Amino acid sequence: MASVRPASGGSTFDEKKQGRGAMTWPPGHERRVLASVDSTMAEAARRSAVLAGPEWILAERQQAARGRRGRTWRMPEGNFGATLAMPVNGAAPVVALRSFVAALALFDTFVAVTGRAEPFALKWPNDVLLNGGKVAGILLETHQGGRVLAIGFGVNLVETPAPGEVEEGALAPVSLASETGAAVAPEVFLDHLAAAYARREADFRTYGFAPVREAWLAGAARLGQSITARTGTSETTGTFETVDPSGNLVILTSKGRVAIAAADVFF
Ligand SMILES: O=C(O)CCCC[C@@H]1SC[C@@H]2NC(=O)N[C@@H]21
Numbered sequence: 001m002a003s004v005r006p007a008s009g010g011s012t013f014d015e016k017k018q019g020r021g022a023m024t025w026p027p028g029h030e031r032r033v034l035a036s037v038d039s040t041m042a043e044a045a046r047r048s049a050v051l052a053g054p055e056w057i058l059a060e061r062q063q064a065a066r067g068r069r070g071r072t073w074r075m076p077e078g079n080f081g082a083t084l085a086m087p088v089n090g091a092a093p094v095v096a097l098r099s100f101v102a103a104l105a106l107f108d109t110f111v112a113v114t115g116r117a118e119p120f121a122l123k124w125p126n127d128v129l130l131n132g133g134k135v136a137g138i139l140l141e142t143h144q145g146g147r148v149l150a151i152g153f154g155v156n157l158v159e160t161p162a163p164g165e166v167e168e169g170a171l172a173p174v175s176l177a178s179e180t181g182a183a184v185a186p187e188v189f190l191d192h193l194a195a196a197y198a199r200r201e202a203d204f205r206t207y208g209f210a211p212v213r214e215a216w217l218a219g220a221a222r223l224g225q226s227i228t229a230r231t232g233t234s235e236t237t238g239t240f241e242t243v244d245p246s247g248n249l250v251i252l253t254s255k256g257r258v259a260i261a262a263a264d265v266f267f
Contacts, residue, residue: 023112023191026198030055033187038064040083041141044150047085048143054086058190065154068139069264073154074165079175080155080186084197088142088149095142095149097209097247099126100216101200102138102151107219108196110135110176113184121221123171124240124249124265129221133174153193157184169266213243222267227251229263236260 025031030053037043037059044057062081067073075081084102088095103126110128111117121129126138139152160173176182204212217223220243228237229249238253248259 023195025191026054026194028053029194029198031190031194032057034059036061036063038062039066040081041066041139041150041152044083044085044148044152045141045143048148048150051085051087051148054084056082056084056190056194058082058186060186066139066152067137067154071167073137073139074161075154076159078158078186080153080157080189082186082190082193083150083152084194085148085150087147089147092142092146093246094209095146096140097204097212098149098151098201099138099140100209100212100243100247101204102126102140102153102197103128104212104215104219105193105197105200106136106138106153106155108200109189109192112192112196113189114176114180114182116180119179120219122216122219123221124243125247125262127171129171130174130176130179132221133172133179134170135174135176135179155189157186157189171267209245209247213245213247217243225267228266229260230266231260231263236263 032055039062040057040059047055059081061077062075065073065075065081103122106128107120107122110120119131123129127134128136136155141150142148143150156173156175158175158177160175166173176184222240225240227240228235229251236251236253236258238251241250241252244250244259248261251258
């Protein structure tokens, strides 16, 4: 399914040869760059049975990229689409907290490549906003009975989906290039993201969810403001109060406090 681009596939990281930045590729992490694949999530699923350690799979083109809740994710060339597949231990709800770790790593990466933090914000559960529009999304899947986690990152580096391709009521998509003028190649973005993710993951493994939660809340969009959370069967509107220690969205409504585990949020 995948066609591997030999020039940059494999685990060797030679930043001078690749012309990339001066950050350190996380030791022990495999790095695979594919010219084309159906979906890096599908590729991670195929790799999951033989995975020896963390592995980043970056694709220049994806024919069948997927988004949250079974949606299609469109990835024009030049945008960023990658999946981190890694062995994990622990109960499913703890594994799922990686969505916050991943969102923070994306936030760190945007700050690293633009030198600015203020235009970026985090939208529960795991989108990154830029000037109020969606610039990146994250998708989590597990394999091998929960022993392998795949975290997919889709970033509009240069292009956005056409307006007709965006779900009604969803935030307008924006691209990093059009909003900030930053021209970042996907492989350079990957180098920053892999380093940032490794740092955030190490903190999560050492200190647990508390510091991740605190950092996530510090960057949260619409905290203290009115939001609407929609599941397939219900809609809750109220004040976005916090994210609780289990990662649930907490909304204060006229009838009291509601903790929501999974939903789409609308502003
Ligand atoms: O719906 C979302 O916001 C999540 C989008 C995730 C898209 C990325 S692109 C790389 C990886 N491969 C996929 O098929 N999906 C994710």
